[in-house]
Amino acid sequence: MFDKLKKKFSEVFSGHGDKELQEDKPVTEGKTVEQGKIIRRIDLEDTIQETLLESDVSFDATEDIIGQLKTRLGKIKRKVDYSTVQNELKNVIRDVITKNNLNSINLLDVDKKPYVILFLGINGTGKTTTIGKLAFYLKNNGKSVVLSASDTFRAGAIDQINILADRVGVELIKHDFRSDPASVAFDAIDHARARKMDFVLIDSAGRMQTNKNLLDEMKKIKRVAKPDMTLLVLDAMIGQDVIEQATTFSKEINYDGIIVTKLDTDAKGGSIISISAGIKKPILFVGIGQEMEDLIPFDVDWYLNKIFSS
Numbered sequence: 001m002f003d004k005l006k007k008k009f010s011e012v013f014s015g016h017g018d019k020e021l022q023e024d025k026p027v028t029e030g031k032t033v034e035q036g037k038i039i040r041r042i043d044l045e046d047t048i049q050e051t052l053l054e055s056d057v058s059f060d061a062t063e064d065i066i067g068q069l070k071t072r073l074g075k076i077k078r079k080v081d082y083s084t085v086q087n088e089l090k091n092v093i094r095d096v097i098t099k100n101n102l103n104s105i106n107l108l109d110v111d112k113k114p115y116v117i118l119f120l121g122i123n124g125t126g127k128t129t130t131i132g133k134l135a136f137y138l139k140n141n142g143k144s145v146v147l148s149a150s151d152t153f154r155a156g157a158i159d160q161i162n163i164l165a166d167r168v169g170v171e172l173i174k175h176d177f178r179s180d181p182a183s184v185a186f187d188a189i190d191h192a193r194a195r196k197m198d199f200v201l202i203d204s205a206g207r208m209q210t211n212k213n214l215l216d217e218m219k220k221i222k223r224v225a226k227p228d229m230t231l232l233v234l235d236a237m238i239g240q241d242v243i244e245q246a247t248t249f250s251k252e253i254n255y256d257g258i259i260v261t262k263l264d265t266d267a268k269g270g271s272i273i274s275i276s277a278g279i280k281k282p283i284l285f286v287g288i289g290q291e292m293e294d295l296i297p298f299d300v301d302w303y304l305n306k307i308f309s310s
C-alpha cells in the first residue's frame, strides 16, 4: 500500500549526509547542484512537486501543497534542513486532509436509533462488501445492525449480501429480484425501529452517473428511506477519475461523506490527498483488503505514517 510514494519520499528526504540545503540563492561558484555540497531549496521543492504529481496527487492539490510549503519554510528564521522540510510537508498534507474531514462523524457516538445509512456509487466500487465489513465493525462494537438488500437490479446481488449477512451474523431484509428497492429499505427501517436496533445499512445497485433511470431510482430510495447519512463509495484503483465521478454524483444527489475502497491496491499512494482536496467531504472509512476486518475508520495520522518513513 502506497509503496511508491513512501519510497520516493524516503529517497527525497534521507541519505543526504552532510549536504547543505541553501536558500533560493544562486549556487556558489565551484559547487554545482549535482556535484557539490549544496542543494538549493527551490530544487528540493521542485522534486517534491514532481513526486506528488507522479504519485497520483491531483495538479490542484499539488499546487496547494507546494504553495503552503513555501510559505511555511519562508517564515522559518533558522537554517532549514531536510528534516524541517519533511516535517513541514507532513504538516501541510495533514492540514489539507484535516480541513476537509472536519464534518466527520464517529458512528459509534450517534444517538439516533435506528441510524440509517445509504450507500451509493458506480458498479463494482465495493458497496456491498463494504456494507458487510461495516456491519462487522459495528457489531464488534456492540451495535445491532440490519442490512437492506436494496440492490434488486443485479442478478446475484441479493445472494451476495445474504452470504455477507450470514457470515457477520446480522439480519437482512430482502424482497424478490427486480422488486422496488425503496420498499425493501422501508421494510428494513421498520424492522429495525420495531426492535430498537441501532443501524440500518442500505445497499444499492451500482449505477453510472449518466444512467437517468437508475439515478431516479436512487433518488426515490433516498426520499423514502430518509437516511441519516448517505455515503459515496469510491474505488482508489481508478486514480484521479474518482474526483470527476464524485463531482458528477454530487450534481445529482447529495451525499455526506466518502468511503475509499481498495487502498491495498493503491501502489502510488496519493489518492487520499486528491480525494480530500478535490471532493471536500469527509472520508469516514477506508477499505484496505478483502477480509471483514479490512475496513477502518479513516485517520490522517495512519495515512501520514504510511507515506513517510519517519
Ligand SMILES: Nc1nc2c(ncn2[C@@H]2O[C@H](COP(=O)(O)OP(=O)(O)OP(=O)(O)O)[C@@H](O)[C@H]2O)c(=O)[nH]1
Pocket (backbone or CB within 6 Å): 121, 122, 123, 124, 125, 126, 127, 128, 129, 130, 151, 154, 157, 204, 205, 206, 207, 261, 262, 263, 264, 265, 286, 287, 288, 289, 290, 294
Ligand atoms: N482488494 C480489495 N478489494 C475490495 C475492497 N473492497 C471491495 N473489494 C472487492 O471489489 C469487488 C467488488 O465489490 P462489491 O462489493 O461487489 O462492489 P459493488 O459496488 O457492490 O458492486 P455492484 O453491486 O456491482 O455495483 C469485490 O471483488 C470485492 O472483494 C478492498 O478494500 N480491497
Ligand SMILES: [Mg+2]
Pocket (backbone or CB within 6 Å): 127, 128, 129, 151, 157, 203, 204, 205, 206
Ligand atoms: Mg453491490
